[in-house]
Amino acid sequence: MARPIDVSQLIAGMNKKNGLHTDTSGRIKKPKFLSKQERLLQGEPKGNDEDLKLRSNGTAKMKVKQQGNGDDNRLDEETGKKDNLPRQNGSKFQFSWDESEDTLADYNPIVSTKVSSLLQMGQNSKIASESSYMGKHWTEKSLSKMTERDWRILKEDFAIVTKGGAVENPMRNWEDRNIIPEDLLRIVTQKLQFHSPTPIQRITIPNVCNTKKYRDFLGVASTGSGKTLAFIIPILIRLSRSPPRPPSLKIMDGPKALILAPTRELVQQIHAESEKVTKIWSRENDYDCRVVSIVGGHSLEEISFSLSEGCDILVATPGRLIDSLENHLLVMKQVETLVLDEADKMIDLGFEDQVTNILTKVDINADSAIHRQTMMFTATMTAVIEKIAAGYMKKPVYATIGLDTGSEPLIQQIVEYADSDEDKFRKLKSIVTKYEPPIIIFINYKQTADWLAETFQKETNMKVTILHGSKSQEQREHSLQLFRRGEAQIMVATNVAARGLDIPNVSLVVNFQIPKKIDDYVHRIGRTGRAAKEGTAISFVSSTEDETLVRELQKYVKKHDPLNNNIFSDGVKTKYNIGKEQKDEIIY
Structure with a gap:
């Protein structure tokens, strides 16, 4: 009985058949990286002298379409007959399909602009280069050209x-x-x-x-x-x-x-x-x-x-x-x-x-x-x-x-803790000197408005006017005229002035007493930050506020921060336990 073929010999035979080189032990040789000269030598056509001669004379049996400048007579070297295929727009390569089948015939890509032409525009022509790709901006177009x-x-x-x-x-x-x-x-x-x-x-x-x-x-x-x-x-x-x-x-x-x-x-x-x-x-x-x-x-x-x-x-x-x-x-x-x-x-x-x-x-x-x-x-x-x-x-x-599209007034909102009206006024007196008039201070009660106006007149040089419901029509109109003309730097007002009044260039709004509803807060602070100008709204929170309202206020201040500089003081958070529940949930 013949001895079975050794596995290494069997593998070597299979590798030889597949063109893989092996050494004497039957293992596949590692690939050898050739130099450029060696690759060129190996790339030369192999065959007998007759084949090489035929190739060099260009008489190999293959169809070669010859064309000259303006010459439509293309010969088949094998048959000696003319090839009557239509010529396609003088292109170097000839195809047998019809022009109507070319789906890219009218294609005009936006990237057809040459890089060299863009570079010639210079380093400071970003707008010009963008225009060459995307077209003119609507401000540069006539009405008929608008898309x-x-x-x-x-x-x-x-x-x-x-x-x-x-x-x-x-x-x-x-x-x-x-x-x-x-x-x-x-x-x-x-x-x-x-x-x-x-x-x-x-x-x-x-x-x-x-x-x-x-x-x-x-x-x-x-x-x-x-x-x-x-x-x-x-x-x-x-x-x-x-x-x-x-x-x-x-x-x-x-x-x-x-x-x-x-x-x-x-x-x-x-x-x-x-x-x-x-x-x-x-x-x-x-x-x-x-x-x-x-x-x-x-x-x-x-x-x-x-x-x-x-x-x-x-x-x-x-x-x-x-x-x-x-x-x-x-x-x-x-x-x-x-x-x-x-x-x-x-x-x-x-x-x-x-x-x-x-x-x-x-x-x-x-x-x-x-x-x-x-x-x-x-x-x-x-x-x-x-x-x-x-x-x-x-x-x-x-x-x-704007409102539902991500655009909102540029207002910095600051919420401070102050437990009494006297404490609020002490802070307010130093704040108002840092801002240019006109300044609006909102209060909830008419008595507070009168007290605040008297205190300002006693302790500062700033002129104050009052606007609330107990004033007669003539008094209210007079107060607004003083404020608009700049004869009064500060207006102390109830919610009656929080809506609709267009007093330009208000730099600061102060909620001396925060309102009872968050909607009123929004409309109060909306007196500043108008017409794309920046403004500031400062609100004083005391210990007697509605806890639900303060939490809503914190959420609003956190959510609406277009300038990324809103401040909600730690004193208010501590007093009303804001943020504590969230920490407890994370811990437990």
Whole structure:
């Protein structure tokens, strides 16, 4: 019987068959790394002299397509016949498919720019190189060149979010699409020096000034965002499209535009801002546009006198307007534009029933030919606001500015612990000297306001004015004028001034007493950090505060920190055991 083949010999035979080299012991040799010279030698063609001769003479039996410059006669060396394949655009390589089958024929990639051309732009041309890849920015394009991507970038630049279907694109500038007549445009840009529209103005004006629809509009934007001009301009544009009315007709038919606001201070502010535009506009267009305001604190006789010549634009608080309607001081037959400003504040103040009552009266009393347009502006969107919008607005455009898109006021929030009013004032006295006026100090009680004003006058050189509900209308107006003119550096106020008032350049807001609700806190500190400017809000917390409110305050301060410098003092955390429960959960 033959002896079986040794395993090493068997493996060596298999390796030889597979081209693997082995040594005498049958083990596979390690690979040898060749030099460039050795690789070139091994790469030379092997074969007999006849094969090499054939190869060198180019007579190998393979199809070679020869072509010359401009010569379409391609020969098959094996058959000697012409190859009639179509020539493809003079390309070096010839393919047998048709040009229509080339899916990349019209492809023009954005990376087609040569690197050399980009390098020639120099080190400081980052914008130019980006433009070569991504195209021009929307600010450098004409209206006809704007793409969907450009409009999307514009909205992102101004933190504008819209919904509602068939929404008009925002205005790029005041002159955009000739929406605003030249006379009104000149007033806004030259006389009032508003060089560019704010985000709420950009989205509101083109959507409400469409003559075909006069579409309803609901805007969610913070106070101080330019809402007044956003609805005054459309009101004047619509007024200009109808002939002026004599006083008798204004009295008989009532105002063409009705603006509702929650507080008398806000009503008076809207009245004043509106007259800045309407007085110039009326003078230049020979159009007697009258603006009248109705607020509490004025007797019915005073209101009746102000309405004796009629009006085109009426600004009012809900309660006083209902009083005037019930006493037949005015009618509302031709209200073409209805504006609800600070709608959420009206609801907070308990005006929901009065607002719905007014909306119903406007609809009932309106002439059949009148197409009413409703605009509503609010700082927060609540269920009640949505209910009013659903009941009294027709397919409105919804626009949110900044609040829900990650943009918020640039306010540093500081929360300090102070157990008594005297302790608070001691800290406050050193704080206010570090900030430029105007400064607003909020309190909860009128007695505290009077005490604080007296103490400031005794212990500092700063002039203080007071604003609260016990003051008469004339006293409140006088206080606001002193503060706006800079004759008083500090205003001590209750929540009545926390909403709607637009006092520019407030550097510091102090919550001498924190409010009872977190919403009031938000609106108080919103008096500073307006128009993209930075501001500071300091709040004093005592030992008698509601523990739930303090915890909500801590969460808000932690969550809303755009400058990354908010401070919530350890003294407050210790007093109200904030953070202790979280540590206990981690330990146990």
